[in-house]
Amino acid sequence: MTQPPTRRSVLAVGASVAAAPALAACGDPGEDPHFQQIDPPGAGAHLALTRDIPVGGCQVFAPKGTVITQPREGEFHAFGAECSHKGCFVSSSTEGHIPCRCHGSQFDLTSGAVLNGPARDALEEFSIDVADGKIVMA
DSSP states (O other), rough: OOOOOOOOHHHHHHHHHHHHHHHHHSOOOSSSSOOOOOOOOOOOOEEEEEGGGGEEEEEEEEGGGGEEEEESTTTTTEEESTTTTTTTOOOOBBBEEEEEEOOOEEOOOOOOEEESSSSSSSSOOOOOEEEEEEEOOO
């Protein structure tokens, strides 16, 4: 006859299961295929259509390793999508900043500067050209 588990053993197992996602988020981003480091596209490469970028927000284009922002109507900026803290990709947003989903850093839509850490360095800015509703690398 087996004995039922103790309250302590049930709590210990529950705590370890609950902590697993948090610990995984702090792992090496190079080991996570969702956070592959990508070289930015070359000059003339098509990045996005202007209509796909929300005013006051940003859109991440992971295959191209970029995040495009539109802080004000008709004003566009492009940055590397890799957070300067641990290398996770930042997220798309309509919240007035570029958020990093891994550790909560926030970046400015216009300059890529850090608004809220733990990141300490700005996102890498890319030169772009905008014409005829298209955004391309300059």
